[in-house]
Amino acid sequence: MGLLVDGQWVDEWYDTKANQGEFKRQQSRFRHQISKEGNDTSSPYIAEADRYHLYVSLACPWAHRTLIFRQLKQLQPIISVSVVQPKMLDNGWEFSPQSEQSPYKDDIYGHDYLYQLYLQAAPDYQGRVTVPVLWDKQTQTIVNNESSDIIRIMNSTFNHLTGNQNDYYPQALRGEIDAINQRVYDTINNGVYRAGFATSQSAYEQAFDALFASLDWLEQRLATQRYLIGNQITEADWRLFTTLVRFDAVYFGHFKCNRQQLLDYHHLSQYLRDLYQQPGIAATVDLDYSKLHYYGSHKTINPTGVIPKGPLLDFNAPHQRDHWETLEPK
Numbered sequence: 001m002g003l004l005v006d007g008q009w010v011d012e013w014y015d016t017k018a019n020q021g022e023f024k025r026q027q028s029r030f031r032h033q034i035s036k037e038g039n040d041t042s043s044p045y046i047a048e049a050d051r052y053h054l055y056v057s058l059a060c061p062w063a064h065r066t067l068i069f070r071q072l073k074q075l076q077p078i079i080s081v082s083v084v085q086p087k088m089l090d091n092g093w094e095f096s097p098q099s100e101q102s103p104y105k106d107d108i109y110g111h112d113y114l115y116q117l118y119l120q121a122a123p124d125y126q127g128r129v130t131v132p133v134l135w136d137k138q139t140q141t142i143v144n145n146e147s148s149d150i151i152r153i154m155n156s157t158f159n160h161l162t163g164n165q166n167d168y169y170p171q172a173l174r175g176e177i178d179a180i181n182q183r184v185y186d187t188i189n190n191g192v193y194r195a196g197f198a199t200s201q202s203a204y205e206q207a208f209d210a211l212f213a214s215l216d217w218l219e220q221r222l223a224t225q226r227y228l229i230g231n232q233i234t235e236a237d238w239r240l241f242t243t244l245v246r247f248d249a250v251y252f253g254h255f256k257c258n259r260q261q262l263l264d265y266h267h268l269s270q271y272l273r274d275l276y277q278q279p280g281i282a283a284t285v286d287l288d289y290s291k292l293h294y295y296g297s298h299k300t301i302n303p304t305g306v307i308p309k310g311p312l313l314d315f316n317a318p319h320q321r322d323h324w325e326t327l328e329p330k
């Protein structure tokens, strides 16, 4: 695990000393938009088939969002994908290009490490080398490495090419979605990392308390409606989903988020299964790969690298939340 400093890879764990043991996530640097052709010329990146490529890890909840939107918006034939190998060790995210059959190859350049792609895009790049990356094969650079932007791009920009008009960020619900996203990001999506990467007791406990206060709040909310915003699935649900689906297998043990399992929340666990069972979603979830990544990469947290076998989870069990469909929206 490391970062780029002056064009060189430096092997270094997160620096939490400057923040009283608290983990601070760095800002994403590449934040370009993609525009529909002839529609908006403010961006040099135009929505075209076979032009963009996604680099992801199947363990990463942020990258997972982009895989979900690629699926939901039927972008598989339009945006290609490369997956890094599960463990992130001294050289950061790596590919294993050794064999033709390797599922973890950089299909565009055959790089060994993801940091080589960042250097290709910006030789002066400083900082951590993260997934997801949305890459432009035409201008050979990074369009965007911020998952919250990438899913919005996917939500609307390619509709004329796919014919898929599903909108997970509808105009009328944006205020509510943004408000939920903010709390879910701070205390749940990033909250599990703030608990797991904390290097002081107080930073850990603060993150832990805020995390479970938010899960309790969502449990109540989901007692009276099927999804976070009424009866319609929105971006807010998918952003929450990628943390919930890893909770019992990874965050409960590895990140010490162990007041209770997600399974112990009646509504939240059914809601999780409801989302998991939406068409195409199960294929985006790989918990074995995720466990291998977290338990196998973070040597400061799990020095032996031993991967736990459990828990046994069945996201295909009935969720009993369809009945909301017959009720009036709130």
Ligand SMILES: N[C@@H](CCC(=O)N[C@@H](CS)C(=O)NCC(=O)O)C(=O)O
Binding pocket: 001, 002, 027, 028, 059, 060, 061, 062, 063, 092, 128, 129, 130, 131, 132, 145, 146, 147, 148
């Ligand atoms: N803001 C970014 C965060 C992405 C991120 O932090 N990804 C993690 C994996 S879950 C990563 O690549 N970490 C590498 C590192 O920190 O060195 C986004 O949402 O796209």
